[in-house]
Amino acid sequence: MIGHVVYAHGSPCPTLVLDARRLPSTDTSLLDRLAVARKWLADVGAGHILKIALVEPSEHPLFDLDYRFVQALPQGPTAFDLRGSCGHSILASIAASAESGSLPRLSPGMRVRVMVRNNGDHIVCEIAEARRESALFDIHFVQPAPKPLSELLLTGAASTVVEVDGETIPVSLVSMGNPYAFVAASALGLSRTEDLFADDPRLFDRLVRIRRATALLLGWPADGAFPKVAVVMAAEGGRIAVRAVSVPTWHPTIALTGAACLAAAVRIEGTAPWVAARRAGVLDGAVDIVTSGGHSSVTATVRNGVDEPELTWITVRGKRTTTLGSFPIEPLASLQPKEITACLSFAR
Numbered sequence: 001m002i003g004h005v006v007y008a009h010g011s012p013c014p015t016l017v018l019d020a021r022r023l024p025s026t027d028t029s030l031l032d033r034l035a036v037a038r039k040w041l042a043d044v045g046a047g048h049i050l051k052i053a054l055v056e057p058s059e060h061p062l063f064d065l066d067y068r069f070v071q072a073l074p075q076g077p078t079a080f081d082l083r084g085s086c087g088h089s090i091l092a093s094i095a096a097s098a099e100s101g102s103l104p105r106l107s108p109g110m111r112v113r114v115m116v117r118n119n120g121d122h123i124v125c126e127i128a129e130a131r132r133e134s135a136l137f138d139i140h141f142v143q144p145a146p147k148p149l150s151e152l153l154l155t156g157a158a159s160t161v162v163e164v165d166g167e168t169i170p171v172s173l174v175s176m177g178n179p180y181a182f183v184a185a186s187a188l189g190l191s192r193t194e195d196l197f198a199d200d201p202r203l204f205d206r207l208v209r210i211r212r213a214t215a216l217l218l219g220w221p222a223d224g225a226f227p228k229v230a231v232v233m234a235a236e237g238g239r240i241a242v243r244a245v246s247v248p249t250w251h252p253t254i255a256l257t258g259a260a261c262l263a264a265a266v267r268i269e270g271t272a273p274w275v276a277a278r279r280a281g282v283l284d285g286a287v288d289i290v291t292s293g294g295h296s297s298v299t300a301t302v303r304n305g306v307d308e309p310e311l312t313w314i315t316v317r318g319k320r321t322t323t324l325g326s327f328p329i330e331p332l333a334s335l336q337p338k339e340i341t342a343c344l345s346f347a348r
Contacts, residue, residue, distance in 0.1 A: 001332035003037075004096035005049065005324040008088035010253035010294060012246040013048050014324055015089040016041070017096035020054035020068060022335040031080055034070060036331045038077040050074070050247055051086055055093040057102050058115055064103060067093050068117040071225045074248040081225040084178045085118045087256020087316070091137050094125055095321045106130040121177060133323045139316045141177055141260045146303055146310035149268045152176050154218060154227070158270030162213040169210055172271035173218070176264040176314070177257030179226050181214040183207070184272040185233035185241075193241045196231060197292040207231065207245050230258060232272050234279035239288040239295075240266075252293040260314045263287050263300035267309065 001022050007014040016037075024030045034052060041047055052070040060066075069086045073079035094112050097103040103112065106127045114123040122142045129136035150156070154173035161168045172182040188206065190196050211229035212222040220226060230244035244251040244258055254262070265273035266287055277287065285300035298316045302309040 001329050001335045002100070002326055003329045004099055004326045006092035006095045007322050007324055008091045009320045009322070011051070011088035012249070012251055013050050015051040015053050015092035016049050017053045017055060017093050019100070020056040020066070023054060027082065031078070033332060034080065035078040037329055038072060040329065040331045042077065051089045053089040053093045055097055055102070060115060063113045063115040065093060065097060065112065065114045066117055067114050071247060073223070073225065075223065082118065083220065083224060084226045085116050085121060085257055087139060087177060087260070090114055090116070090123055091125065091139070091319060091321045095135055095323050099323060099326065106135050135321050137319045137321070139256060139319060141314040143312055146305065146312050148305055148308050148310050149264070149302065150308060152264055152268065152311070154179060158268055158274070159272070160217070162210065162217055164209050164213045171210065171214055172265060172273065173214060173227065174261055174265040174268065174271060176311070177260040178228055178255065180258060180261045181211060181227045181229045182262070182265055182272040183210060183229065183231050184275060185231050188231060190231070190233065193233065193235050193290070196233060196241055196243050204245065204250060211245060228255065228258060230254070230262070232262070232276045234276045235290050238281045239290045240273065240276050240280055240282065241290050243292065253291045254289060254296060256316055256319060259289060259296050259298040259316050262289065263298040263314050264311055267300050267302050267311070
């Protein structure tokens with residue numbers, strides 16, 4: 001079986017993209033296969049790849065691709081989390097699908113419609129630029145029907161208190177693209193972006209403990225990857241500064257789903273991102289995000305609903321992918337005819 005490795009810029013690691021049609025349909029058998037593949041990847045020096053995307057042409061007439069994300073966890077080759085999604089891996093899947101022939105060659109103006117099997121999200125990715133081994137995307141998180149903003153709150157409240165090491169910490173639990181626990185920098189004693197972006201292992205450990213506490217509060221596995229956790233504060237120039245934790249270290253920027261979730265949270269009164277946005281002078285849905293690794297631009301569009309504002313779509317602009325290569329994955333060789341594997345491995 002051929003694996004395609006694509007790096008979405010700003011992601012913690014590349015994504016391994018696999019053809020879902022060649023893999024088992026049941027979770028137990030699927031994860032058994034992926035565990036064997038992870039062991040092999042580690043043996044050949046690719047153990048740092050912790051994002052796996054399973055993709056296939058969609059049978060639904062409104063979508064081009066069906067996509068499922070698998071987060072490999074650092075606890076060991078058999079540890080995975082199937083709960084959430086990954087926007088960077090969606091882009092990797094599109095690039096790999098164009099490379100393998102499941103999609104036409106990417107070209108400017110082309111739109112690819114993706115159904116996220118993990119959570120039912122509808123994603124439309126518009127190609128702004130296409131080269132031989134790289135592409136630039138604008139990503140739209142589209143609501144099938146406008147969603148009341150209150151329905152994005154995992155606990156029904158803009159702020160929820162969790163107890164961490166005997167201390168109570170207010171967090172905003174918001175789910176859009178992925179579930180996130182947003183923490184105000186002030187709640188952690190941080191007042192400067194320099195401190196937020198410092199290489200501070202104590203801050204990292206504290207955020208990991210907050211993430212674990214919120215997972216237990218939601219009834220989710222404490223050692224999983226979700227909910228994600230991020231600290232937010234107002235920054236200079238009308239921006240919002242964000243520091244997020246990924247698997248297993250700091251996120252170098254912010255996840256695509258994190259940017260989308262942040263933009264949605266900015267529109268919900270009382271959340272930590274809403275407070276940070278007001279302090280930064282951001283009064284609408286257009287948010288400039290600054291991280292330790294760069295900047296992002298995201299816009300959340302809402303409309304007036306019957307009882308409350310409703311989310312219609314979110315757009316994240318200017319995300320690039322680079323295709324790193326394709327190669328046969330030896331322990332999965334039996335899942336694809338030998339002659340097809342041989343041809344695909346030399347297709348580039």
